[in-house]
Amino acid sequence: MLSALVFLAAAPGKAHARYADIVVDADSGEVLHATDIDSRNFPASLTKMMTLYLLFDDLDTGRVHLTDRMPVSRHAASQIPSKLGVSPGQTLSVENALLGLVTKSANDAAVIVAEHLAGTESAFAQRMTLKAHELGMNKTTFKNANGVPNPGQKSTARDMATLARALIHNHAKQYHYFSTRQFIYQGEVMTNHNHLLEWYDGADGIKTGYIDASGFNLVASAKRQGRRLIGVVFGGPSADARDHQMAKLLDAAFERLPGSAGTTLAELPEQQEADDTPVKTRAVLRAMASGNRVRLAGRASAQQSAGDADEDNWAIEVGAFPQAARAQQVAATVQATLGPVLQDGEAMAAAHKNGHHAVYRARIVGLSHDAAQKACRAMAKRHHPCRSVSLG
Numbered sequence: 001m002l003s004a005l006v007f008l009a010a011a012p013g014k015a016h017a018r019y020a021d022i023v024v025d026a027d028s029g030e031v032l033h034a035t036d037i038d039s040r041n042f043p044a045s046l047t048k049m050m051t052l053y054l055l056f057d058d059l060d061t062g063r064v065h066l067t068d069r070m071p072v073s074r075h076a077a078s079q080i081p082s083k084l085g086v087s088p089g090q091t092l093s094v095e096n097a098l099l100g101l102v103t104k105s106a107n108d109a110a111v112i113v114a115e116h117l118a119g120t121e122s123a124f125a126q127r128m129t130l131k132a133h134e135l136g137m138n139k140t141t142f143k144n145a146n147g148v149p150n151p152g153q154k155s156t157a158r159d160m161a162t163l164a165r166a167l168i169h170n171h172a173k174q175y176h177y178f179s180t181r182q183f184i185y186q187g188e189v190m191t192n193h194n195h196l197l198e199w200y201d202g203a204d205g206i207k208t209g210y211i212d213a214s215g216f217n218l219v220a221s222a223k224r225q226g227r228r229l230i231g232v233v234f235g236g237p238s239a240d241a242r243d244h245q246m247a248k249l250l251d252a253a254f255e256r257l258p259g260s261a262g263t264t265l266a267e268l269p270e271q272q273e274a275d276d277t278p279v280k281t282r283a284v285l286r287a288m289a290s291g292n293r294v295r296l297a298g299r300a301s302a303q304q305s306a307g308d309a310d311e312d313n314w315a316i317e318v319g320a321f322p323q324a325a326r327a328q329q330v331a332a333t334v335q336a337t338l339g340p341v342l343q344d345g346e347a348m349a350a351a352h353k354n355g356h357h358a359v360y361r362a363r364i365v366g367l368s369h370d371a372a373q374k375a376c377r378a379m380a381k382r383h384h385p386c387r388s389v390s391l392g
Contacts, residue, residue, distance in 0.1 A: 017041075017212075017213065017214055017215030017234075017235040017237075018036070018039055018041050018234065018235050019035065019036065019215075019233075019234060019235040019236075020035055020036040020037055020039050020041060020156070020157040020232075020233075020234040020235060021033065021034070021035045021036075021037075021157055021231070021232060021233045021234065021245070021249060022034045022035070022037045022157040022158060022161050022231070022232045023229055023230070023231045023232075023249050023250060023252075023253040024161050024165070024229070024230050024265055025227070025228070025229060025230075025258065026164075026165055026168055026169075026221065026228035026229060026230050027227075027228065028258065028259075028264060029165065029264040029265035029266070029267070029268075030258065030259065030261050030263070030264050031261055031263045031264060031265065032229070032253040032256050032260075032261050033249055033252065033253055034157075034158075035157075036157070037156060037157040037158040037161075038139060038156050038157075038158055039156060039157075039234075040139055040154040040155065040156055041154065041155065041156065041157075041214060041217075041234045041235065042147075042149070042153060042154065042155075042211060042213050042214035043140075043147055043153065043154070043155040043160065043209060043214070043217065044147045044209030044210050044211040044214040044217050045105045045146065045147040045207065045208060045209035045210065045217075046147065046155070046160055046207055046208075046209040046217050046219055047110075047128075047142060047144070047145065047146060047147030047153065047155075047209070048101050048102075048105060048110055048145070048146060048147060048207060048209075049160070049163050049164065049167060049206065049207050049219065050128045050131065050132060050142060050163060051101065051110050051113055051114065051124075051128070051145045051146070052098065052101055052102070052167070052174075052177075053131065053163065053166065053167055053170075053171065054117060054124070054127060054128065054131060055094070055097075055098065055113055055117065056167075056170075056171040056173075056174045057131075057171075058117055059094075059174065060171070060173075063117075063328060064094055064116070064117070065094065066093070066094050066095040066098075067093060067094070067095070068093065068094045068116075069091035069092070069093055070091060070092050070093070070094060070097065070112050070113065070115075070116040071089075071090075071091055071112075071115075071116070072086045072087065072088055072089065072090045072091060072092060072108070072112055073088060073111075073112075073115055074088040075111060075115070075121070076088075076108050076111035076112045076115060077108060079107035079108045079110075079111055079146065079148065080107060080148060081107070082104050082105050082106060082107060083104075083106045083107045083108040083109070084096075084100045084104065084106045084108055084109055084185055085108070086108055086109075086112070092109065092112050094113075094116075096109075096185060097109040097112055097113050098177060099177065099180060099183040099185075100183065100185060100190070101113075102177050102178050102180055102183075102192065102205075102207070103180055103181075103182065103183040103190045103191065103192045103193070104183070104190040104193070105193055105207075105208065105209075107146040107147075107148060110145040110146035110147075111144075111145055111146060113145065114144075114145035116329070117329070117332065118329060118332050118333050118336055119329040119330055119332070119333035120333060121144055121145055122143075123332075123333040123336045123337055124145055124336070125142045125143050125144055125145060126336040126337060126339065127332070127335075127336040128142035128145070129141055129142045130336065130339060130343075132155075132159070132163070134269060135162055135163065135166050135268065135269060136162055136265075136266045136268070136269070137155070137159035137162050137163060138159075139154070139155065139156045139158075139159055140154065140155040140156065140159045141153060141154055141155075147209055147211065148211070149211050149212075149213060157232045157233075157234055158265070160219050160232045160234075161219070161230050161232050161265065162265055162266070162268070163219075164206055164219050164221060164230045164232070165230060165265070165268060166268055167206065168221065168228070168230075169268060170268070175205065178194075178204070178205030178206040178207070178221075179197060179204045179205050180192060181197055181198070193208040193239075194206070194207065194208050194218070194220065195239070195243055196218075196220050196222075196243055196246065196247065200220075200222060200243075200246075200247050200250070201222070201224065202222035202223045202224040203220060203221070203222045204221055204222065204223060205220070205221045206219050206220065206221050207219050208239070210239070214234065214235065215234070215235035215236050215237065215242075216233075216235075216236035216237065216238060216239050216241070216242040217232075217233065217234050217235070217236070217242070218231075218232070218233045218236070218242050218243065218246055219231070219232050220232075220246050220250070222250050222254075224254055227254070227258070229250055229253050229254065231246050231249050231250050231253070233245055233246050233249070312344070312366050312367060312368055313390060313391050314367045314368060314369050314371070314372040314388060314389065314390055314391065315345075315363045315364060315365040315366070315367060315372065315388070315389050315391055316334075316342075316363065316364050316367065316372050316375050316376055316379075316386055316387065316388050316389070317350075317361050317362065317363050317386070317387050317388075317389060318330060318331060318334045318362045318363075318364075318379065318384065318385065318386050319361070319362045319385060320352075320359050320360065320361045320362070321349075321359070321360050321361075321362065322358075322359065322360070323360065324349040324351070324360045325349075326360070326362075327349035327350075327360035327361060327362040327363075328347065328348065328349045328360075328362070330362040331347035331348060331349065331362040331363055331364055332347040334347070334362070334364065334375075334379070334384075334386075335347045335364050337382075338375055338378055338379075341371060341374055341375050341378060342364050342367070342371065342375055344366060344367065344368075344371070345364040345365060345366045345367045345371070346364065346365055346366050347362075347363070347364050348363055348364075348365060349361070349362060349363070350363050363389075365391065367388075369388075369390075372388035372389075373388055375388070376388050
């Protein structure tokens, strides 16, 4: 705490950038140091940690692949720097977007990812917030995918430490990307903004952030002698001052014996494996794959017994498209938009033959009859087509 007070006294930073910090043990969640950890501040580009978390989720499930090409919209191309500088109509590979996010902190790449995974950036931001709350980041709200200024986009030092732990534990296969020091894109060498990678012993990630209202933010991870710590600093007066403050905090925390603090972060929820689909959802998918008859929910089906209504063998359809990726995007967008109504379902693209061509129906499966009916009523209010179907 004393080091934080000295840091603040010496800082000529802006008054509206509130200072906060935390250091935790990455494995146990033990809090080794904390200053104002629940004050809600602007995360700036720390936001991209959640954008990457959801991208890693979809890579794990096979919904996207590193070699996939993502279209660049006018909205994505118009983002303020820092950015890759892509143009509308071009495409960007998933892996290049990923590397652009962790090194250059590219704002355009974040929006490209958001639109590809959820159809629109606003729908993706809703998905980000839902995931944040699922992880226990209860004071975090996301409004965009890259952290550009938005008065409603807030987080805390505690929540960002939680997100860093979740990235390390739930996406260990992809975490190595955060240690990338340089990335070459179209002949330009892009250096990672996290300069602790260059000089701090054991540093291996993860993300910097800055906007005027936030000051200089940093989430950092370092590992020494098998022990990994995570540090978060909000509101640094400069990048250099922030980095050296982080180094002091981590040095002091490494000196502390494990178990000496007595407080811990909440346990992280288990990450569902790519092939660990819930049993009921797997049954629904098998029924669809085998071509079982799908009947529309109408007045007759509304008279079914209460026992049938409780089974999760219903789905909603929210459109049909010639491309599977587009159907998947629309389904995911609808699921994110309706939030709790569809939280137990799974967005997917269901293939159906239409003559010699395949048509892909955007579906959310694994729903109860009541949830499907409620979802379609909500979609009707938004003037969006929706029909509930029984897969039993």
